[in-house]
Amino acid sequence: MSLPPKRQAPSPKVVRGTVGLQVGRTRADPDELVVSRRIVGGEPPPGVGAPGRSRLDPRRLLDRLLASDAAVLGLLLAVAAALRLPGLETRGRFGGDQGVDMLVLRSLTQDGVIPLLGPHASVGAFHHGALYYYLLAPAAWISGVEPFAVVVEMALLGLAAVAATWWMGRVIGGPTVGAIAGLLLAVSPAAVDESVFIWNPNPIPLFAAIAGGAAWMAHRTGRARWWVVALAAAGAVAQLHLLGLTLFGPVGGLLLADIWAARRAGDRARLRSVTRGLIGGMAVVAVLFLPLAIEELQSGFLELQGLAAYAGGGAAAPAIDPVERFVIVAFRVIGWPFVGLVTDAPVPATLAVAVVLALVTWQAILGRGGSGRAARWLGASILWSLAALTVAAPTLATVTPGLPNDHYHTFVDPFLVVAAALAGVTLARGGARVVADLADQRLAIPAADAPTTSADGSPTVAGTRADAAARVLLGLALAIGVVIALGRQPAPDPNGGWPAVRDGGARIVATTGDGDMGIRYLPVFEAPGDITFGVVHAGGPVSFDGYSRYLIVGCDRLFEPVLLATCGGQAEAEWLPRLVGAGTDVGAAQLVQRFDLSPRVSISIYELGRRFDHAMGPLRRRS
Numbered sequence: 001m002s003l004p005p006k007r008q009a010p011s012p013k014v015v016r017g018t019v020g021l022q023v024g025r026t027r028a029d030p031d032e033l034v035v036s037r038r039i040v041g042g043e044p045p046p047g048v049g050a051p052g053r054s055r056l057d058p059r060r061l062l063d064r065l066l067a068s069d070a071a072v073l074g075l076l077l078a079v080a081a082a083l084r085l086p087g088l089e090t091r092g093r094f095g096g097d098q099g100v101d102m103l104v105l106r107s108l109t110q111d112g113v114i115p116l117l118g119p120h121a122s123v124g125a126f127h128h129g130a131l132y133y134y135l136l137a138p139a140a141w142i143s144g145v146e147p148f149a150v151v152v153e154m155a156l157l158g159l160a161a162v163a164a165t166w167w168m169g170r171v172i173g174g175p176t177v178g179a180i181a182g183l184l185l186a187v188s189p190a191a192v193d194e195s196v197f198i199w200n201p202n203p204i205p206l207f208a209a210i211a212g213g214a215a216w217m218a219h220r221t222g223r224a225r226w227w228v229v230a231l232a233a234a235g236a237v238a239q240l241h242l243l244g245l246t247l248f249g250p251v252g253g254l255l256l257a258d259i260w261a262a263r264r265a266g267d268r269a270r271l272r273s274v275t276r277g278l279i280g281g282m283a284v285v286a287v288l289f290l291p292l293a294i295e296e297l298q299s300g301f302l303e304l305q306g307l308a309a310y311a312g313g314g315a316a317a318p319a320i321d322p323v324e325r326f327v328i329v330a331f332r333v334i335g336w337p338f339v340g341l342v343t344d345a346p347v348p349a350t351l352a353v354a355v356v357l358a359l360v361t362w363q364a365i366l367g368r369g370g371s372g373r374a375a376r377w378l379g380a381s382i383l384w385s386l387a388a389l390t391v392a393a394p395t396l397a398t399v400t401p402g403l404p405n406d407h408y409h410t411f412v413d414p415f416l417v418v419a420a421a422l423a424g425v426t427l428a429r430g431g432a433r434v435v436a437d438l439a440d441q442r443l444a445i446p447a448a449d450a451p452t453t454s455a456d457g458s459p460t461v462a463g464t465r466a467d468a469a470a471r472v473l474l475g476l477a478l479a480i481g482v483v484i485a486l487g488r489q490p491a492p493d494p495n496g497g498w499p500a501v502r503d504g505g506a507r508i509v510a511t512t513g514d515g516d517m518g519i520r521y522l523p524v525f526e527a528p529g530d531i532t533f534g535v536v537h538a539g540g541p542v543s544f545d546g547y548s549r550y551l552i553v554g555c556d557r558l559f560e561p562v563l564l565a566t567c568g569g570q571a572e573a574e575w576l577p578r579l580v581g582a583g584t585d586v587g588a589a590q591l592v593q594r595f596d597l598s599p600r601v602s603i604s605i606y607e608l609g610r611r612f613d614h615a616m617g618p619l620r621r622r623s
Contacts, residue, residue, distance in 0.1 A: 337417055
C-alpha cells in the first residue's frame with residue numbers, strides 16, 4: 001500500500017507592499033505568519049502583489065533603497081557632510097578651551113611631551129582621560145598643529161558617529177530603524193554643532209553608538225569579541241569625560257543578564273564566551289586608563305583625591321528639589337539630540353520630548369519578542385543615565401547663556417534616536433514584533449492584522465487601513481522632526497572662530513616684536529588659551545612662568561556684569577595692578593595698542609617700565 005503524502009510547508013508568498021520578502025511559518029507556532037527579513041529576490045513572482053504597480057512606485061523604490069546598506073549609508077553620510085563641512089573654518093568657536101587643547105597638541109606633536117592627563121574638569125580638582133589628545137594627534141601632527149585640520153578631523157568623527165548610529169539601529173531593529181536613527185543624528189543640530197569645533201565631549205556619540213550596537217550584537221550572538229568591543233568603546237566614552245562611566249551601566253547590565261541566563265540554562269559554552277569577552281574588554285579598558293595610572297603613581301593619587309573631594313561635596317548642587325532636578329535634566333537630555341539646547345527652542349523641545357517619551361514608554365511596556373526586549377533595554381539605559389546624571393552632574397539643571405553648554409551627556413544620544421526609531425517603526429507596522437529566534441530575525445504579523453470579512457461576507461481591510469495610517473503618522477512625525485532640526489542648525493561663530501584669533505595673534509606679534517610677553521584674561525578665572533595659542537602660532541615668545549616685558553590683557557565682554565566695569569579701558573585699568581603683581585610700578589606701564597579681537601573680546605597690549613613677574617599660572621580649560 002502507498003504511504004500518505006508528507007505534509008508540505010506552504011509555499012512562500014510575497015507580502016503586500018514588500019519586495020523580496022517571504023512569508024513562512026514559525027516553528028513555535030505553525031499558525032503564525034512571519035515575514036523573513038532576508039532578501040530572497042529582486043522581483044516578486046509574476047501575478048503576486050498589487051496589480052499594475054509601477055517600477056517607479058515610491059514604496060517599491062523605498063524598499064529597494066532600504067535593502068541596500070551601501071545606498072542607505074551613503075545617503076546618510078551625504079546629508080551629514082552637507083550640514084557639517086561647508087564653511088567649516090569659521091563655523092566653530094575658538095575660545096580659551098580650544099586654545100589650551102591646541103597648546104597640548106603642540107607639545108605632544110612637536111616637543112614630544114606625552115600628556116598623561118586629559119583636559120581639566122570644569123568642576124573639581126581632577127582631569128578627564130588623555131585619549132582625547134591621542135585621538136586628535138594625527139591631524140595636529142600632519143598639519144603642523146593647524147586648528148582647522150583638527151576641526152576637520154572632528155567633523156569626520158561626527159560623520160563616523162552617524163554611521164555608527166545607523167549600524168546600532170540596524171543591528172537592534174533592522175534596516176528601517178537604522179536608516180531613521182542615522183537620519184535623526186545626521187540632521188541633529190546638536191550633533192552638527194559637536195562636529196564643527198574642538199572640545200572633548202564632542203566625539204562621545206561615536207563611541208557610545210559603537211558600545212550600544214556591539215553590546216546588542218554580543219547579546220544576540222553570544223560571541224566574546226562583541227563584548228570586548230562594547231566594553232572598550234564604553235571605556236573610550238569614560239576617557240572623553242568621566243561621567244561617561246555611566247555608560248558601563250547599560251553595557252554591564254546586559255552582560256550580567258547574559259551571564260544569569262546562561263547559568264540558568266546551563267549553557268557552559270555561552271558562559272565561557274561571555275567571561276572571555278568580559279576579561280578581554282576590561283583589559284582594553286585598563287590599557288586606556290594606563291596613562292592615568294602612571295600619573296597617579298607619580299603624583300601620590302592627586303586625581304583620586306580630587307575626585308573624592310568632588311564626590312564628597314566639592315560641587316554645590318542647585319537649591320532645587322531632587323525630583324524637580326531630575327525632570328529638568330531629563331527634559332534637557334532627551335531634547336538635546338532632536339532640537340539642541342531646550343532653552344533656545346522650548347516649544348519644539350517640548351514636542352520632541354513628549355513624542356519620544358510616549359513612543360519609547362509604549363513599546364517598553366507593551367512590546368513583545370525581540371523588539372520588546374530591545375525597547376526595554378534601551379528605555380532602562382536612558383532611565384539609568386538620567387538618574388545618574390541627576391546625582392553626579394547637578395549643573396545640568398542650570399544653563400549659562402553665551403558659554404559652551406555642558407553636553408557630556410551625549411552618550412545617551414544614540415540610545416535616544418534608536419529607541420525613538422524602533423518604537424516608531426513598530427507602531428507603523430501595526431504593533432508587529434520580532435520573533436525570538438536570533439538565527440533568522442523574522443518579523444511576526446499578529447493574527448489581528450490579517451484580513452477579515454464583514455457581516456455580509458465581503459472582505460475588509462481595517463487592519464490595512466490602520467497600518468497605513470500608522471505609516472503616514474510615522475512619516476509625518478519624521479518629516480516634522482527633520483524640518484525642525486534643519487531649522488535649528490548652528491550658525492557660524494559670531495566672533496569669527498579660529499581665523500579671528502589667528503589674525504589677532506599675528507597683530508600682537510607684529511606690535512611686540514621679539515619681546516617676551518605674559519597673557520592674562522579678564523575675568524581672571526578664564527583661561528587665555530585662545531590668545532596664547534594665537535601668539536604662539538604667529539611665532540611670538542610667550543613667557544609662561546617667568547618675567548615678561550609685555551602684558552597682553554584680553555577682556556571678555558560677556559563677564560562685564562561680574563567685573564563691574566566695561567572692557568576696552570575701564571576694566572583693564574582697574575585690574576592692571578592685580579595682574580602685574582606687587583612691586584611693579586603700574587604708572588610706568590604704557591598702553592601700546594588696544595583693539596577688538598572679536599565683538600566679544602578686547603585686547604590691550606601694555607609695555608611695562610621693567611620686566612614683571614606676571615605669575616601666569618597653569619592654563620585651565622572648561623570641559
